[in-house]
Amino acid sequence: MSKRDYYEVLGVSRDTDEKDLKTAYRKLAMKNHPDRNPDDEAAAERFREATEAYEVLKDSQKRAAYDRMGHAAFENAGAGAGGFGGGFGGGGFSDIFDQMFSEFSRGARGGQADRAGNDLRYDLNVSLEEAFSGVQRDVTVNVAVGCDSCEGSGASDGSHPQTCGTCGGSGRVRAQQGFFAVERTCHACQGMGQVISDPCRSCGGEGRVMQNKVLSVSVPAGVDTGTRIRLSGKGEAGLRGGQPGDLYIFISVDRHPILDRDGADIMCRIPVPMTTAALGGAIEVPTVEGRLARLTIEPGTQSGRRFRMRGKGMPVLRRNTRGDQIVEVQVETPTNLTKKQKDLLTQFADAGDTSPETDSFLKRVRRIWADDS
Numbered sequence: 001m002s003k004r005d006y007y008e009v010l011g012v013s014r015d016t017d018e019k020d021l022k023t024a025y026r027k028l029a030m031k032n033h034p035d036r037n038p039d040d041e042a043a044a045e046r047f048r049e050a051t052e053a054y055e056v057l058k059d060s061q062k063r064a065a066y067d068r069m070g071h072a073a074f075e076n077a078g079a080g081a082g083g084f085g086g087g088f089g090g091g092g093f094s095d096i097f098d099q100m101f102s103e104f105s106r107g108a109r110g111g112q113a114d115r116a117g118n119d120l121r122y123d124l125n126v127s128l129e130e131a132f133s134g135v136q137r138d139v140t141v142n143v144a145v146g147c148d149s150c151e152g153s154g155a156s157d158g159s160h161p162q163t164c165g166t167c168g169g170s171g172r173v174r175a176q177q178g179f180f181a182v183e184r185t186c187h188a189c190q191g192m193g194q195v196i197s198d199p200c201r202s203c204g205g206e207g208r209v210m211q212n213k214v215l216s217v218s219v220p221a222g223v224d225t226g227t228r229i230r231l232s233g234k235g236e237a238g239l240r241g242g243q244p245g246d247l248y249i250f251i252s253v254d255r256h257p258i259l260d261r262d263g264a265d266i267m268c269r270i271p272v273p274m275t276t277a278a279l280g281g282a283i284e285v286p287t288v289e290g291r292l293a294r295l296t297i298e299p300g301t302q303s304g305r306r307f308r309m310r311g312k313g314m315p316v317l318r319r320n321t322r323g324d325q326i327v328e329v330q331v332e333t334p335t336n337l338t339k340k341q342k343d344l345l346t347q348f349a350d351a352g353d354t355s356p357e358t359d360s361f362l363k364r365v366r367r368i369w370a371d372d373s
Contacts (some may be wrong), residue, residue, distance in 0.1 A: 003071050006053035014067070018058065025054040034182045044182075115192065115242025117144065117208075120235040122249050126219055128256040132288045132314055134221035141215065141247065144208040144236045150200035152241040154207035159198040161240065164189035192240065207240035217249055222317035224261070227251040258286055264323025266313045269330050270295075277301045277331040285327055287312050295327055303331035 007014050010024045028050040030036075037043035056062045056074070065073040122141055146152040155161050163169040167186035171193040174183045185191040199205030215234060223229075228248055235245025253261070260267040266288050276283065280299035284292040287309075295307055306328050313323025337345070 004049070005070075006057055006066060009049050009053040010057070021054070021057055025050060025058075029054075035184065038184065115239040117236035117238040117242060117245040119245040120247045122247060123252060124217065124219070124249050125252050125254055126223070127254050128259060128261065128288060129290060130219065131223050131251075131253045132221060134223075135219045137217050137219060139215055139217055139249070141213055142210060143213050143234075143247075145211045145213060146237045146241070147200060147203035147207050147209050149202035150207060152207040152237070154200055154203065154205040154240040155196050156198045156200050159196075161194035161196050164193055164195050167193065169193040194240070205240075207242075208237040215247070219249075219251065220317060222264075222315040222319075223251045223253065224263075224317070225251065225253045227317070256288075259288055261314065262326075264314045264316050266323065266325040267328070268325070269328045271330050271332045272297060272301070273332055274334055277303070277329065285309070285325070287325060288314065293325075297329065301329055301331070303329060305329050 007016075010021065010028065012021055012024050016024075029047060032043040032047040032050065034040075034044050034047060056066055062074075120141065120143060122139055124137065124139060126135060126137070147154075150156065153161060164171075164186060166188035167173050171186050171189060171191040172183050173186045186193075189195050196205050200207070203209050215231065217229065217231070219229070228250055231247040231249065233244045234247035237244050258268060268286065270283060270285055272283060276297055278300065280297055280301070282294050282296050285295045287293050289312075293309065293312060295309065297307075306326055309325040309327060311322050312325035315322050334341070
């Protein structure tokens with residue numbers, strides 16, 4: 001089968017510069033690298049083809065020869081002749097490979113990193129009062145813990161894990177494919193670097209077993225929905241003695257029947273008798289502390305007016321300060337009046353208008369109608 005044009009392989013034009021050429025190659029190489037596409041022969045072939053094309057076009061002399069003669073420029077060229085075959089003998093390709101794909105090797109090494117346990121999440125609901133004062137709570141999580149029978153080694157009593165003979169304990173094996181080498185997880189030890197001939201019967205060789213574990217969680221004052229608490233080393237136990245993961249407690253604060261929260265501030269609506277709003281006086285306001293606080297209402301207070309009670313809100317997480325409590329007054333119209341109350345209200349109304357907002361509104365309405373007539 002004839003080779004494809006190198007420019008076509010990389011998806012670039014013939015006048016592309018060195019920077020765009022390298023960018024195009026990197027995208028193709030990252031996409032088709034064998035470590036990302038195990039057992040995919042088509043991807044491996046695309047990777048080989050792109051690397052071959054880039055190795056020629058990145059070299060100005062080879063590129064000039066290719067532009068003049070095409071693939072024929074490198075046929076039957078020996079390493080000593082400076083042809084294509086000799087281009088891979090130097091450091092050019094290996095340098096590119098090491099630079100671009102070192103993360104695959106670093107991220108997939110065998111040993112302790114491969115045996116680390118997973119992080120876990122636990123959702124914890126607390127009341128607004130608990131979020132205000134802080135609380136100590138016990139939680140039960142079903143988590144993998146180290147096996148007591150084998151002390152986490154995975155081997156039965158009297159035996160020990162042995163170094164893998166296939167990878168020499170590295171957990172990785174390297175295979176040469178043409179002019180490049182591909183490193184993969186060792187199939188014999190599954191990347192562990194060790195093999196167990198006589199596995200522990202309690203854990204099946206994993207070195208860990210599932211168990212319900214009770215943990216004490218200290219919830220600090222001031223937490224809000226979305227606050228995350230990290231318990232280091234309380235996550236899933238690592239495989240065969242590997243490093244344990246962490247446990248993350250995600251807080252959700254329940255809604256309160258009376259009080260609403262807005263960051264560090266507490267909001268509440270309080271019904272106030274019409275007489276108190278008109279004459280002024282003191283009302284009792286519930287607070288997040290669980291006590292009633294006195295709030296003075298000024299004479300002539302209108303419905304919807306807000307009063308700020310300084311320092312009566314939520315504590316700010318890990319800071320020695322608190323928010324405020326905002327009280328919105330809802331003036332209540334009396335119902336089920338007695339005859340005497342109706343008579344008194346009638347006399348009050350006959351005594352003259354004392355509602356400035358209503359009077360102002362009616363004057364504006366009359367003025368609009370007068371302008372329209």
